[in-house]
Amino acid sequence: MTLIKTRSENWNFGGSKWKLSRSKLDMFLSCPRCFYLDNKLGIKRPDTPPFLINSAVDAQLKREFDFHRANGSKHALQEEYGIDAIPAKHEKIDEWRENFVGVQFVDKKTGMTIAGAIDDLWINSEGEYIVVDYKATAKDKPITELDPESSFHDSYKKQMEVYQWLLRKNGLKVSNIGYFVYCTGKRDQKSFDGVIEFNIKLIPYKGDDSWVERAITDAHKCLNNDQIPPCTPTCDYCAYTTATNEAIK
Numbered sequence: 355m356t357l358i359k360t361r362s363e364n365w366n367f368g369g370s371k372w373k374l375s376r377s378k379l380d381m382f383l384s385c386p387r388c389f390y391l392d393n394k395l396g397i398k399r400p401d402t403p404p405f406l407i408n409s410a411v412d413a414q415l416k417r418e419f420d421f422h423r424a425n426g427s428k429h430a431l432q433e434e435y436g437i438d439a440i441p442a443k444h445e446k447i448d449e450w451r452e453n454f455v456g457v458q459f460v461d462k463k464t465g466m467t468i469a470g471a472i473d474d475l476w477i478n479s480e481g482e483y484i485v486v487d488y489k490a491t492a493k494d495k496p497i498t499e500l501d502p503e504s505s506f507h508d509s510y511k512k513q514m515e516v517y518q519w520l521l522r523k524n525g526l527k528v529s530n531i532g533y534f535v536y537c538t539g540k541r542d543q544k545s546f547d548g549v550i551e552f553n554i555k556l557i558p559y560k561g562d563d564s565w566v567e568r569a570i571t572d573a574h575k576c577l578n579n580d581q582i583p584p585c586t587p588t589c590d591y592c593a594y595t596t597a598t599n600e601a602i603k
Contacts (some may be wrong), residue, residue: 377489496553
């Protein structure tokens, strides 16, 4: 974990390079105080170690689906689950999947640029685009459905809904149904041999992006306030800084 650090003003709210990313909007929903400190004052939360295994899985899945995208054919996973879709060909697919670029839309009400990088995009026989997100984890059992009690899975749902909203704002006809390609690393292999096998499941999710515009407006209002929001009781970062401040008084 790296030390807490500040960033250049160009990357803060109002700066030439600042955007309201999908992850920043999620931070606002979980803790307005951390969101304000990060985006208004440039005080980032401590970084967590990068999940390089997850990145490797993402890269492999993209290669597989890109092969079928080029050929206009179905991936084996789409065949297995009987999905009426193939990987979508779109002139902006590479741009939309690039970190720090992604799908972008300028919200006229707030003037903010909203952005998010998707993992994949499929298209069905009705011409509807389908948002697809890759996930990788290691559990005792394969993940076969989203857990309604999991804060991580709640964040994943919001992530997909923001992507659906962004693509609609870019003029695409988008299906309410998206999919998580969930890869769970196996722990019961008889031997390792330098290879990790995964159980791969396709989990459908019906998104509802009706909350997104209100959240963007509220985030903009938060950033334009001169007062730092109060600590969020459920935020571990706020709890840590509060306890630290109390201890060193």
